[in-house]
Amino acid sequence: MGKTKYDRYGALHVNNRGVLTDRNGEKVTLHGFSTHGLSWYPQYVNRDFFAFMRDKWHVDIIRLAMYTAELNGYCTGDDENRRRLLEVIDRGVKAATEIGLYVIIDWHILKDSNPLMHRDEAVSFFELMAKKYHAYGNVFYEICNEPNSGCSWKDIKEYAEAVIPAIRKYDEYAVILCGTPNWSQYVDEAAADPITMDKNLMYVLHFYADTHRQPLRDRFEEAAKQGLPLFITEFGCCDASGNYTNNFEEAEKWIELADKYDVSFVMWNIANRDESSASFKPSCDKVTDFTDEDLNEACRWYLKVLKEHFNE
Numbered sequence: 001m002g003k004t005k006y007d008r009y010g011a012l013h014v015n016n017r018g019v020l021t022d023r024n025g026e027k028v029t030l031h032g033f034s035t036h037g038l039s040w041y042p043q044y045v046n047r048d049f050f051a052f053m054r055d056k057w058h059v060d061i062i063r064l065a066m067y068t069a070e071l072n073g074y075c076t077g078d079d080e081n082r083r084r085l086l087e088v089i090d091r092g093v094k095a096a097t098e099i100g101l102y103v104i105i106d107w108h109i110l111k112d113s114n115p116l117m118h119r120d121e122a123v124s125f126f127e128l129m130a131k132k133y134h135a136y137g138n139v140f141y142e143i144c145n146e147p148n149s150g151c152s153w154k155d156i157k158e159y160a161e162a163v164i165p166a167i168r169k170y171d172e173y174a175v176i177l178c179g180t181p182n183w184s185q186y187v188d189e190a191a192a193d194p195i196t197m198d199k200n201l202m203y204v205l206h207f208y209a210d211t212h213r214q215p216l217r218d219r220f221e222e223a224a225k226q227g228l229p230l231f232i233t234e235f236g237c238c239d240a241s242g243n244y245t246n247n248f249e250e251a252e253k254w255i256e257l258a259d260k261y262d263v264s265f266v267m268w269n270i271a272n273r274d275e276s277s278a279s280f281k282p283s284c285d286k287v288t289d290f291t292d293e294d295l296n297e298a299c300r301w302y303l304k305v306l307k308e309h310f311n312e
Ligand code: IDC
Pocket: 070, 110, 145, 146, 183, 206, 208, 234, 240, 241, 242, 243, 268, 269, 273, 275, 277
């Protein structure tokens, strides 16, 4: 096994042209997978599987998706549930660190459409995360997955301006990822009024290829051209529900565009749930050492993309 990207590049930052770079200014793009909700599928957060993804799948980043509202969310479940979630995150961050992967801690708002709803909890959560992991160098903090249902950029910005200082109190350097309006699509609104209190910040765009096509690519490209730091922390080949037909033709256009602007991307999702965005077939209950027959079509497509084009 060769050196991982983390072994090679170490802690990253956003340069003044909005590109993710290492300490010598060399640009770095990361590719990997997102877990499904950590309360639902904690079993995939294990070191063997992370090492398997690193060695067999050319993965260099894992996103730990912690729902805040849905089923045993961090803000809706009880104390015991919160304790369990913190434990899974800790296991995930440590496993990723031990084997040289980057890792995203994702505050996965969804049903709770406006991040201001749970701002105080988010401030305490990220303060705790930064306190624990500030020395690691491979951790990204994603402060709000997908603001939606009319949540404005102004609200997201107000939220970010409360959470960023909570992180910076302990972690001066980690890259912070911030969601954008309309399920993390309207990056143009962030470009028009960026957050100025912090330089080590990237804005998030999500796409589901069968739903979000050229009009969203145009928004993405416009923002990229303006030098807005962008990170695709979640995408799918299917429609926005996370299910139904995969559209690989549209997905390929997205990958090409992301690559053109050196934007990193992470695929949704690691689970054996009965939906086309899940990587594993429902009949597969393994938690590592997957074979081709265990994988759904979108996962197989993605592994081929990573192998053929992003295998450094
Ligand atoms: C979906 C899951 C699905 C789950 C649902 C919960 O795939 O199994 O029942 O969430 O509401 C997103 C979200 C992500 C969604 C995904 C697919 O970030 O949580 O996961 N999606 O709908 N944004 C666009 C699509």
